[in-house]
Amino acid sequence: MSTDTNLPNRRSIRLKNYDYTQEGSYFITLVSQDRLHLFGKIEDGKMILNSVGKIVEEEWKKTLELRSNITLGEYIIMPDHMHMIITIHSQIKSIATEEWIHSNPKSPSHTIGAIIRGFKGASTKKINLFLNSTGELPFAPTSELPFAQKDLPFAPTTEFYKNKIFQRNYYEHIIRDQADYNRIEQYIIDNPINWKRKKG
Numbered sequence: 001m002s003t004d005t006n007l008p009n010r011r012s013i014r015l016k017n018y019d020y021t022q023e024g025s026y027f028i029t030l031v032s033q034d035r036l037h038l039f040g041k042i043e044d045g046k047m048i049l050n051s052v053g054k055i056v057e058e059e060w061k062k063t064l065e066l067r068s069n070i071t072l073g074e075y076i077i078m079p080d081h082m083h084m085i086i087t088i089h090s091q092i093k094s095i096a097t098e099e100w101i102h103s104n105p106k107s108p109s110h111t112i113g114a115i116i117r118g119f120k121g122a123s124t125k126k127i128n129l130f131l132n133s134t135g136e137l138p139f140a141p142t143s144e145l146p147f148a149q150k151d152l153p154f155a156p157t158t159e160f161y162k163n164k165i166f167q168r169n170y171y172e173h174i175i176r177d178q179a180d181y182n183r184i185e186q187y188i189i190d191n192p193i194n195w196k197r198k199k200g
Contacts, residue, residue, distance in 0.1 A: 023088055023089060024087070024088060024174060024175065025073065025085055025086070025087040025088075025174075025175040025181055026085070026086050026087075026088075026112055026172055026173065026174060026175060027083070027084075027085055027172065027173040027175055027184045028083070028084050028085075028086060028112070028116060028170055028171070028172050028173075029081060029082070029083050029084075029170060029171040029172075030081060030082045030116070030120065030166050030167070030170050031080065031081045031166065031167045031170075031171075032080045032081060032165065032166060032167070033164040033165060033166060033167055035080045035081075036080060037079035037080050038052050038053075038079070038080065038165065039052055039053030039056060039077050039078065039079055039080070039082070040052075040053040040077070040079055041079055042078075042079065042192050042195045042196065045192050045193040045195075045196075046192055047076065047077060047078060047079075047191075047192045049077060051130065052127050052130075052131075052165075053077050055123060055126050055127050055130060056077055056082065056123050056127075057077055059119060059122050059123040059126060060072070060075065060077075060082075060084065060119060060123075062122070063115065063118075063119055066118065067115060069088060069089050070086055070087060070088050070089065070115065071086075071087045071089065072084065072085070072086060072087075073085030073086070073087060073181075073185065074185045074188045074189060075188065076188050076189070076191045076192065078191055078192070078195065079195075083187075083188045083191060084188075085175070085181070085184065085185065085188070086112065086115065088112070112172065116170055120165070120166050123165060123166075124164065124165045124166065127165055128165075
């Protein structure tokens with residue numbers, strides 16, 4: 001399993017000819033755009049979510065309301081990335097799905113790719129609306145900021161709401177068995193504790 005320092009940032013590790021709609025568990029990692037610390041900070045080995053991180057968590061939990069064929073396992077939102085386990089329990093068969101095969105170049109709505117796209121899209125839209133309406137910026141202030149914004153937690157751009165939140169692609173790992181699942185689950189749980197050591 002990859003560590004945070006060597007996870008691929010620009011491409012998805014996908015098995016050729018593997019059916020990503022089939023039942024099984026998947027370990028997914030999403031990385032923030034440009035590895036910016038958008039989602040919060042680590043204090044005493046614990047992740048403290050900021051407003052943006054809380055929106056990400058809220059939208060991830062909403063995934064269950066939209067996808068009746070999945071369950072969400074352990075997850076962690078870190079300052080510049082997110083790890084999670086998704087389990088697909090059954091395929092959703094429908095006329096619309098069969099029609100997709102002949103007419104739509106995108107994945108069916110129940111694939112891992114579609115689940116991640118939906119989550120990233122919903123999170124980005126909500127975060128952009130939030131930042132645009134509140135003026136809150138998710139990284140270290142500059143001297144050009146008005147006095148009232150000097151204590152903002154991160155480094156701003158003039159129109160941050162237009163920027164991407166997540167990198168386009170993501171890292172994925174098909175969980176092979178219970179031992180693999182347990183190992184990944186513990187890795188996710190230990191991420192905040194290991195943050196300082198990995199960054200040091």
